Amino acid sequence: MGFLKNKNKMNGKSLFRFSLFISGDGLISKKAIFNCKKSLDFFLQSNYEINIIDVFENPKLAIEENIIALPILIRKNPLPELRIIGDMSNLELFKTELLLI
Amino acid sequence: MELEIATKLNKKSEYLSSTIEKTKTGISGFDEITFGGLPKNRPTLIVGGIGTGKTFMSMHFLLNGVKQFEENGVFMTFEEKTTELVSNFSNFNVDIDKLVKDKKLYFEHLHIAQYEMHESGKYNIDGLFVRIENAMNAINAKRIVLDSLDTLFTNFDIKMLRNEFKKLFFWLKEKNITAVITAEQGDIYLTRLGLEENVADCVIELTNRVINQISTRRLRIMKYRGSFHANNEYPFIIDNEGMSVFPIAPNLMEYNISDQRVSSGIKNLDAMFDNKGFFVGSSILISGSAGTGKTSFAAFFTKRNCENNKKCLFCAFEESSKQIVRNMKSIGINLDQYVTSGNLIFYYARPTLQNLELHFMRIKALIEIEKPDVIVMDPVTNLMTEGPNSDVRSMLTRFIDFLKTKQISVLFTAAITLKSVAINPSDEGISSMVDTWVMVEDVVTYNKRNRIIYILKSRGMSHSKDVKAFVISNEGINIYELDKVENHTMLENKLNGSV
Incomplete structure (x- = not known):
């Protein structure tokens, strides 16, 4: 993953920015947070930003982002926007989809 | 003697219709064949093929709620954009835009673009629940339409949806809201999920059959939990005035016979x-x-x-x-x-x-x-x-x-x-x-x-x-x-x- 190290900083901001939407603090939400962080840490070390949002507290954001299925991880940067739904237990997807620039 | 039977019958139908609270749809003829309308604060499923009038009927139900019964309504559409939906009903003699502004009606388009999405493990459709609740609270709604639910099927895992739909129907009941959910008819999804049998309190079937090159819309109440209802297939029409189920079954006991x-x-x-x-x-x-x-x-x-x-x-x-x-x-x-x-x-x-x-x-x-x-x-x-x-x-x-x-x-x-x-x-x-x-x-x-x-x-x-x-x-x-x-x-x- 050497190529990422050179590219993942942009003007001091992380190149990779994610939003993780969850619903409440149930098992599935916890799993999603845990798996997300684990995978991102593994691939990107700490060179990423993640914003965790509970839609129960922020329903308006669910409308804005047009969210139905939860949990959902949205790659905000770099574009294009990418979405993964589920508890993020499939590590392969991070490598093949989310981290492709 | 006949009169006696008639009063008994009337009492019986009164009794049957009063066991469950109902919400009037205001659709001409429909409230008569259901003896008072849809089950109040419960979910009703409208099933039917393409172009049978599911969206129209549910919209009619909402608009009548606002116009006639002072009940605010939410319309959650999965299929059409809200602007398209509103323009489709523009010749309906009602200013929908104004009703939306006055917070009597609320539209929301739930756009699902699964092709942009990847699945990784288990998920649910809590987002839908959150958005429904948000919409209901926004206008203090008494009526809600979800049109049409089976759009979800093409995008999400069916096993998951089965559980989620059950959850949704029970959740809607708890929310004290009269809900109308439309779904495409077919053996493909709903029957396989057994939704009709298990969750909906009332199931209405709409068909549009072509016989001798003339198509006729028909409506049938397949199931109505806890209530007496007419069993037949009834023809209905959709025109500028809205939807009318034909005919308003007249109460034959009531009319006078003339000797003139x-x-x-x-x-x-x-x-x-x-x-x-x-x-x-x-x-x-x-x-x-x-x-x-x-x-x-x-x-x-x-x-x-x-x-x-x-x-x-x-x-x-x-x-x-x-x-x-x-x-x-x-x-x-x-x-x-x-x-x-x-x-x-x-x-x-x-x-x-x-x-x-x-x-x-x-x-x-x-x-x-x-x-x-x-x-x-x-x-x-x-x-x-x-x-x-x-x-x-x-x-x-x-x-x-x-x-x-x-x-x-x-x-x-x-x-x-x-x-x-x-x-x-x-x-x-x-x-x-x-x-x-x-x-x-x-x-x-x-x-x-x-x-x-x-x-x-x-x-x-x-x-x-x-x-x-x-x-x-x-x-x-x-x-x-x-x-x-x-x-x-x-x-x-x-x-x-x-x-």
């Missing part, structure tokens, strides 16, 4: 009916093969009623009104003057123009506006080419019932002869529905066609059993004893079958 009589307009024919004519509010059938003078008969009946300053509605399915007016002049009837005086109204439409239900709805609407005393349908058999005969029959029965509740006398003309009844039993269906049946026949002797007339039945009055001669001349219609006819012996022999 209405003249047939032909003096000697009245004589055959006890010297008085038909009962007011009864249904009369005049039948015979082509050219036996049925329309002339109807014209005389119309004329007499117009003369008595009654209002007549002449529904012509064969000739245009102008042609009828012209033709009737040849037998000495000037119908024009009654059209000018407003006593006579014509309804003219080709039977193939639209489906049967639409004809009846139009006529019914005309009746509500014009309030006629008498209706002529000439000829009713022309309607029978549209749709299978059983349809026509049930439509006619309901139409006659409707007219009875309004105390409107109706005269049908029909190209039915005793021979055609033998061939086509459904023809007899019509004749068994009417109160009075008069038959006109052509009998050919040597060089002349003679018309004869007789009464086949007339409920509740003594009537002549004679066969008489029926003569149409430029002075009008006359009925004689057979022996007044020129070559009467030959005619009588012919009738007796001895020639």
